[in-house]
Amino acid sequence: MVDMIDVLYVEDNENDADIFSRLMHKMGRPVTYTILSSGSEALDYLAGQGKYKQQLTPLPKLLLLDLNLVGLSGIDVVHKARQHDRTRYLPIIAFSTSDSPSDVRSAYEAGINAYVVKPGTYQDTGALLTHLYDFWLERNTRIYSK
């Protein structure tokens, strides 16, 4: 079994990715993470296919997923991930600017574990990520795939 990383963050907005990285470095504890910028790359990573075929990619403890991605959308990624044994029970959190009820609903229908709206401020985002880590990395009990 390969070591796990804490978070896989799929985000195509460079600024958001950058702000995320900055906040990770400010965390009071070491956090391992990987940021990918597209849905298809994320699926390749999770399934160990495409350009990740020869590598053993570490599964994340949590998939933080922007929904509005260029190309394959976040919802598509969830659908595909849920069909795959390796990621069927992977905690996935939708992380989106949209708070539209229909977006929230379709994300849940695709199989996410939680829906979080991007707070829009640096401080609030930091606080939110701290909470997420506390819960999803520390408290939440995971099912590991075989």
Place this chain on the structure above:
Amino acid sequence: MTPSTFDLTNCEREPIHILGSIQSYGYLLAVLPDTYSIVHASDNIADLIGQSADELLGLPIDQALSNSSLSANALIEFLNVGRRSESWEGLNPQQFAVNGKSWNLIVHQHQGLIVLEWEPVGEHNIARNQQLIAQALTEVQASRTLSDLLQNTAQRVKKIIGFDRVMVYRFEPDWHGHVIAEAKEDHLDSYMGLHFPASDIPRQARELYKINLVRLIADTTSTPSRILSQPDWPNDKPLDLTHSVLRAVSPIHIEYLTNMSVQASMSISLMYRGELWGLVSCHNTVPRFVDYPARQAAKFVSQLLSTALEFRKDEEDQSSLLHFRQNGQYLHEQLLLDENIVKALTKQPVSILDMTKGTGAALLFNGTVYRLGQTPDDDEIRGLADWLKQNDMESILQTDQLPNLYPPAEKFRHVGAGLLSIILSKELNEYIFWFKAERIQQVTWAGNPDKPILVDADGQHRISPRTSFAAWVQNVRNTSEAWAEAEVAAVVKLREDVLQVITKQANEVRLLNQRLQLAYDELDAFSYTVSHDLRTPLSSIRCYSEILLEEYGQDLNPDATALFQKVIDSTERMRALIRHILFYSRMGRTELNTQSIDMKQLLEGIREEIMITAKDRSLTITIGDTPPIVADETMAIQLFTNLLSNAAKYTQLEKEAIIRINGKQSDGEVIYSIEDNGIGFDMNQAGKMFDLFKRLENARTFEGSGVGLAIVKRIVIRHGGKIWFHSELDRGTSFYVSLPSTQTR
């Protein structure tokens, strides 16, 4: 007066064709065809031939007449000719001299007997009568209106028979009569337009009128002469006088005529398609005899009229159909031109009232009643529509006695005893009605309905002809004139026209809907862009400003720090604005998920939230009665949050801010009031209150986007409710929200 004791069939039961007597100005013999032996003779026959009936009965005619001045041979020869030709029509009348005086003999054969009737030869003017007949013929051929034709026929008949009054009397479908033409002496009152009850001319009399087209009563004051039969003649076989010209008059009819001051009368049947259409009814105030040729001339004129009726009446039906059709055409054009159905049907010179002979019309459309002419009131019309809706009727209903179908109509029978109605839409409860007034209201009755009932010697109530009016009036209550085919046809066509316009408009609405759908889709795309694409860079601006302050703050001078803070504040305001706009745009479309809401819990939750942000000031929010409302919970929270936080906002300057909420359940709705003691506003600006982005002058210094109350208004409208307010500058504001307490949409 108790109508139930009337014996209305009294007249109808009278066996008027076998009365057993004849009018005394003439004489009658009935003989067997084979032997010419006399089986019946009128009691007065002695006056003609000098021998009493008793002497004559049983004898063959040649023996019987041997001692009289009436030539038996001539008579027998005449009878032989008639028998051989099997027709008497062409032989009548035959003049015979008796004792130096001329008599007209009129013969017919009926029920195995030859009936001979002698009547006086009058002072008739054959040349003049023929002239009148020729004129009548010309007139019938010329294209004149039916009423002209009737009027002239009355004049002509009057000239021929010389009576005081000649009326053309038309039977209505219920057999009551109506005077539609009249020629009379100047000193007499006119009967024109009067109505006579059906019982005035009972059924069996009408049957006789169909057989015997001319009927003369020469003297109502004379005593009829009885018809005697030969001794061994069976009692159950009295002489049938159906075809007799001398037939005596029933005492009831004599009484009728006497009541009208008439001592001689004559009537000529007018037939239309084999049915009795009317009568030419002639009255004279003193006894008057009209001889056979004159009667025949009058009959001929009337027959000409009957023939004319066959096509003139059709023509008149056609022309009224044409008239209604023409009006229908106008209405159709108005509909096409205007497309405002109500205006096109009720507010133009030609309206639905012109589509029938109805006395009133009404349109029930889009929930509103539009009335024209004399109609029942709005509520009664709505009641009628409900009844039509419940009773699974065809698209068209016509009745000339609505109260018998729909008892509540009795209340408005004076304007609506007859109803013709079409359904435009059963679902939308849309109808057009035409009303006809109760006939009793419209007609002038001949005679005096209040004349007391006569009581027979045996104590039985009997209806004299004049008093039968009252009973008749009872009988035709709740009844209107019938609807003509032309009226119904016009209305059927109108229905098609209106439905066509409605369908066309519905299609236009559908097209509009499609365009609206497109616009909504675009708005959705726009909302999405605002929600995502605009918010994302805004977040970046905000976050990087924060990072700059946080990580490089110590390198910045205070001015730079303040400027960064302004950037951050601006992004905050923009974020709030975007959030509100999105909420507002979604408000119109999100599905309503209504349920009964526990308002106490909801309001306390909102109060708690507001109190947290207001912890540094003195603010009291009191919650009074909290009747539940039926609403979408999310929207209800938004609604009351906005109102309460507004109240909280505009009481910021008060030392002691007080907000009071109270709910009141009333009929079908719940009203919540939210009162504050804040800055209030000038009611002059109240019109702008709920406009998007509008902010009031004195609220400039308060933070706000101008979207909050617009959202509130939208929520209230979505729930089918109302919102209003009262405010005074510096005195505070009260908002009132009323929501229906039943489920909406």
